[in-house]
Every structure is written in C-alpha cells, then in structure tokens.
Amino acid sequence: MNQTWREEFSSSYGVERPGIADGDADRFGVGVGQVCMKEGSSFIPSRTGVTVIVGGNNSGKSTLLREIRQELTGIGYASPGNLTQSIQSLEKIVDGTPEDMLAWIVDRTQVVHGSYGPEIQLREGAEIKPIDLMRLFPSEIFLAETIESKIVHASNGEDRFRAVYETMQFDPYMSRPNEPIQYLQDNDELLNEISQLFQKVFGRPLELDLLNYQLNLRVGKTDMETPRLNDIPPEYREAMAALPPVSTQGDGVKSFMAQVLSVITGAYPVVLLDEPEAFLHPPQARVLGEYLGNFASAQGAQVIAATHDKNFLVGLLESSADVTVVRLTRDNGCPSASQLNSMELRAVWNNPILKYSNLLEGLFHQVVILAESETDCGFFRAVLDEMNIDNDFIPKGDILFVPTNGKSSMFKLAMTLRAVSVPVVAVTDIDILNDQRVLSNLVESVGSVWTDKMKSDLNIVSSAVKDKSKNNISVDEILNTLNSIFGDRRAEEFDSDMKREFNAHLRSKDSYWKTVKANGIGAFRGEQLSAISRLVKSLAEAGVVVVQEGELERLAPAVVERKSPGWLLAALEQGAHRGETAQRHVARILCAAQRALDRVAAPGVTPAEES
Template sequence: MQAFMGTVLTLAAGGIDLVFMDEPETFLHPPQARLLGELVAEMSRATDTQVIVATHSDDFVQGVITGSKEDVDVSIVRITRPSDTENKLAQVAPEAIKSIYKDSLLRFSNLLDGIFYKGVVICEAESDCTYYSASLANVEDTDGLGASDLLFTHVGGKDRMARAYSALNAAAVPTAVIADVDLLADKNKFEELFETMGGDFGVVSASYNVLDASVRTLKVEPIRNDVRSKVAEILDRSQNPIIDRRDLTEMLDLLKAESGWKQIKRKGAGAIDTGDPTAAFASVIAACRAVGLFILPVGELERFHPNVGGNKQAWLRQALEHELFKTSGESQDLVRSVRAFVASRQ
C-alpha cells in the first residue's frame, strides 16, 4: 500500500508537468498493478501530466489501456538488446492503442503481453493456442531445444488478425499467424492479412484465382433422395416421440449446401483437384509462410487427430489428456516451422 499510494499521491499533488516512474508495479499483486495502471492513466488526464513509465508488468500495461479509454494518448515503446552494444526501440502509436481499446475482444485479450516475449503466434481461438503451446513444448523437449519464449494468443477468429498483427509489428515483436485453410475463402480478408504481414498479393493473385475457381466448383447441393434417407436414419435411431434439438440441428444441416472451401476445411488439401489447382495451392502456401502466415494444409486444428470426435472443447480435452499432440508429425512440423520463422525475425 505504501508503494501504491506513493505513486498515486505524487500524481495527485499536481503542479508536475512530467513524471518518470521506474517499475511502479514493484511489490504489488497483479490486480493492484492493473488498478495502478488505470489510475495513472486517469490521473494523467485529470492533472494534464505526462507520465513516462518503465515496466515489466503486462498487468500494469493492461490497466493503462483500460484507464486511458479514448481520451488519453498512450504509446508503448518496446526496448530490446540485440547485442551487448546495441539497443533497439520500436513504438506503438496512440492511434493503434485506441484501436485496440475500441475492440473489446482485443482489449481484454493478452495480445499486448507479447511485448514482453521474444515472439508472438496469433491463432484463431483459445483452443488453438493451448494445443500449439503443448505441441511446441513437446518439440522443444524431444529436440533438445531451449525455451523459445513465444506467446500464443488468439483474436477470436480471422477478422481481427490483421489489426492484431499491425499492433505487434509496430512494437517490433516478431509475429507469426496460424490460420485454418478457409482463410482463403474470403479473398478480401486474405489479401488484407497477407499484405499487412508484408506480402504482395499481386505476386500470388494468379495462383489464388486458379485455386479459388477450382475449389468453388466443389460446392455440393443437397440431393433430395440423400436428404430423405439421412433424415430417416436420424428419426429411426431413437424411440423418443419428440424430436430433440440435436436431431433437429442435424436435419437442418442436411438442407444446407456445402461450399468447396468448407469441404477443404473438413477434408484437408487432399480434396483439392490435382494438377494446376494443387500446384496453385502449394504456391500460395509457400508465399504465405515466407511472411509468417501459416495456413493449415490439413484444413483445421481438429484434422491433426481426425479419429477424435465431439465438439472442439471435447476434442481438445482428448488431445491433451491422452497427449495426442506427441503423435502428430504434421502438427510438430508446423510448430517447428513457426518457431524457426519467429527466431529468424528476432
């Protein structure tokens, strides 16, 4: 409390134009560090004081962002030492911080914790982060590698990947992205992320167009006789006179067309037509990996262990409890490649 109140009273006293603080979170528990960060931002606004803080606390940083709202210009400067004689500085501008604040999912994620790590891997969902973290730890153990000090963080889907990457890139945090193959289903979204990460879409546009045109021809419309027989199977598997929600959902799904990209996500790259489409896919994947965008040729996370059923959480529980991540050569090769890419950017 003495450390906490000493900081607060210094700002509250007023009349100070510029305040320097060195690790004000020292001696504080994480919730207190976060609260102190909020108060520093709020009191900076109230007293018109510029505050410069050196910190190693992600909780303090999160508190500052929360307390700043959209009224306080907050900038984050990341300092690293590539060698004994060199300091490297990179800055996240106030506009980028405000953009993160406006997006609740990013604001309450651990995205900016990445400034304290050697590198960050952005994923679509929390389950992806958990699985890849376990897989990487296993690879580092079996390969005799040192800890890579990577943070796996998710952004709740594909829509925020470009924004999240931009914020980390501004702070010069080496960053990679792992995405399901259906990222390619939306040309605009894929192009935005690819170019945000330093790629030139013009270089891959021809290959992408060949691939996309081929995959879209794989669309499957519901066939009357197939739907009729499968509905009968669903109805006959239970003696319950009431159709439950699970049965109803399955029957409604039978009436939906399945896009080509959904099939590729469910079956993997093996479902892509041979010849030019397969060559185009390989070209796109290679170009993406060159900038740190790792698109899953298997389709999606669950395809690493296709024999495991259930929803994603049930699948993840099985993969972790039975240590299945130790048996998938594809997932291990993936995290090795991601680790090597991030290391090359440090």
C-alpha cells in the first residue's frame, strides 16, 4: 500500500479504528491446518510447501480437494460442513492482524473513492469499506467470495486453459491486473522468467503481443526491435501476427503454461491443483513439479495437489520445497487418509539406491512386492504375466515389484510404504532365517506381528543348522561368496544393518546354510522339517514369502548360469517362468498380497494372530 492510501485510510477511518493503515502485508498469511476425515483418520498439510494427494481411481482425491475448498471458503455449498463426503472438519489458519490483512488485500486490489471515503474494489461492482473488511477477520474472510478469489487458487482439468487466452490490456493508472496475462503487461522480469521456462520445456521462447488493445501470449520471437506505440510499422504487425498464440497450441502446452501463469502471477497463499500433470508428457510433468515446488518454497505458499503421476512427484522432490504425501484408500465407504511427512520422504529420496529405483511408483499401485534384486523382480514379473488369475483378484497392472538391493534394506522400504497404507509383501531367499533380528524387523515392517511361535520354530531351525555346520572352509571361498553378494554394493554405507547382513552371510558360508540355500526346506528332516515348514507358512501369512526351494536360481534348476547377469535371460529363454515350481512360488506371493490388502482394509488384525 503506498503512502497516499495509508494517509487517506487514517484520515477517513482512523477515529473509529486507530492504526488502521499500520499493517504489514508480510505478516499476513492463511492456510489449511489439520484435516479430519469422517472415517476417523486425519492429516496435516505442509504449511509452506506441497502436499501430494495420491490413491487409486475412485479413492476420493478430487472430492477431497473440492471439500477442502468448500470447508475453507463455503464455495460450493451454503455453508462449510454441509454435505461433505470425506471431511469431518478442517482447521483454518490465519496469521497476522486485521491491519496486516488489510495491507495484504490492498496490495492485490484497487482502492477507489466511495461516497464516504476510500474503498477496496475486490472486483468491478464489488467495493467494500476497509473497516467492514476488517470485521471479517479472522475466519469470516474466507466466506466472502471476492476475497476468497485472492486467497485460494483452485484449478482442475475443466478450467485450467482459461489463463492463456487473450484478454484486454489494463490501465495501470486506473486499475490493477485481474487476469494472469495482465501481470506480464508491465513486468519484463516476470515475462522473461516465463519465457525462459517455456523455452526450457518446449524449446521456444514467448513474446507478449500488446497490439490492438489485446494481450496475447505468442510462441516465438519477432526478431525485430519493439517499436514505439505511436509508430508501429506494418512489418512488425505482420511478424507478430505470424507467431502462433499459446491458446492455439496443444492441450499439453496450454495446460502447462496456464497453471504456471495462474500460480506465479496470483501469488496465492493456498493453491489447490487437481491432476496438474494432465495432458503433459513425463518430462514436462517433472519440470512442472519442480517449478511449483520452488514457487511454494520461495513464496511460502501452501500447495495441495492430487496426482496419479510419479514424474510430477519426482519433480517436487527435486525442488527446495517441503513435500508430504497423503494416500487415500477407500473400502466401500468414506476414504481413509495416511500421511508420509516430509522428513520421512526425504530420507528415502536421499538414499541413492532408492532414489533411482521405482519405489515411489508404489504410491500409485494396489500392492508392492519387495524383492532382493532387479533380477528377482524381472523373473517374478515374467512368471506373473504367464499366470491366469481370478478376475476377482488384484489386477496384474496394480502389482508393482520393487528391488531392494539386499535383505537389510527391505524393512526400511516396507515401513515407508506402510506409513501411507500401501500393502507390502517381502520376498527373500531362505537364508534370511539366519538372522532373527532382520527377519523379525521385516515381519513387523509389513504390518504383522513377530510371534513367540515364529521365534520357537526359528530356534529349532537354527539349532539344526548349528549342529550340522562345518568348519573346514577356506578363506578364499569365504571372500568369493561375500564378493558375489556385496560386490555391486561397494558404494553403500557400512552401517549397522549392512554389518548384520554381512556377518550373517559370513556365518552362513562356514555353516550348513550353504546346503540349505541349495536344497531349501528339503535340507531338513523330522522335527526340523516340521518346524521350518510351519515357520515358512506363518511368515507367508504375515507377508514375508521365503523361497522354499532355497534361492531364486532354484526356481529355474535347468539354467547353468548362477549369480550372473545372464541368468534372467537364460531362465526366460528356457521357459523357466512357465514352470510349475516358479508359478507355485509366485502363487504364494499373490496369496500373501491379497492378505496384505486385507490387513490394510482391517487394521489391527493380522493373519499371524488369526492363525
């Protein structure tokens, strides 16, 4: 607010409201606090950052965004709290004082002279006295539609293109911009920023056409010096007219540009975006995510976006913003919300092994299968593709296989996914039974309980292996085995988890575990066979599927290659993925996946406890 209006406000309203013009716009802020769902769960959106709403089709993402706006502003229904399907209550956050709010509003609107003094023109034909506006503070400010339009930006697939269509120029002496393109009219710095971003994404710059009293954003450059307004040569008009308007481009171009323009020019405190990646190719969705994340971080804005796209989420994580994920699940009723906060998500993203895996895609699938390596995942996927599964079962496309690069990382990934209620199954070689701590952590991380019965059976198996262990082993043989397991993980940190896994393999080399990996549960007899059979069954019911044949390679016994890059290709060429042994193993994985889904649908009851 400039000094003239501060003086006029003080002169006209200072007696009734001393200090009316003393506010600081930077102290004013609004936002969405805790959102309580009707089903009983809740989440807290990132205050100055991006909250990503994910979930399957019909999980309620778009509905949740609409209801957040409704509960915040009352737009859509007669009053907040009416007829919502998902939200029970929503906390409104308002920072600053009424005077700070007034300063913030005047920075974004026009001040006009009314009958009794200066008034704020929220839009043409809608003026309000500053003193009346301040009476709406704090919570009532959201209920005035003309004020809400300055505070909340809501975009969906139906209306997002509007921002790139031509509009009338505004008079900088008499009014303020109302349309996104109008903000570019007298702001070369902002226009240059938008043009550089467009060139980065689409390979061409942008130019603002100011001719004919219209504002039109065009693709390309005229390569001519901009003439004076009172001396525009025909050549310049022809060159400008030859540039295609952004509004005539494809849906991807229009969607990207309209969202960027709307967000950056409006400087909204709260931005609600429904499927911002719609119409965009993966690289464009990634750039859009990074741009919106950096905007939220720099402006202190609160962005809440519903998305189906991993690339958009990756772009956000490559920005400087705090990013939190809320996953919606629905089981024939109101949706439930589970939250993965920014610190937890960053911990995953900062792990170089996980960053370049497909872990984040798990947020968009019905169930995730964790396996030890890319080879395991590829083989299991091939087996699944060959199987005929019941129509009532999980669709094959909704099952995601994620490599964990060993057993020790599995429980971390499982806990990350379970934090947002993604059903998880872990599949490992049989030698995981050699480390009770890793095994018990894994059982707990997939959402089940490590029981006394599991521990008892594991003790029987461990005692049997110990009794049959051999000590006549060479150092060279030990080193070769460890190198085959850890050779491609040399860059990883040798932390406590890695140390336990290392020691477990070291112990297994000079023990009967070598025989167990080669023969599976068939390496045991009598009571020990009964114990390991019970243990493997109870682990599968809990969500940890052990290769009963010993290790992955035993599912393709005719393949000569072992622990080599060529094993998967050889196994597929020989048709091992169609074999009975491999299909039986993957059938056990699918049964565990169905139980994992059931655990998410009915938390608090685990198959391990039922059995």
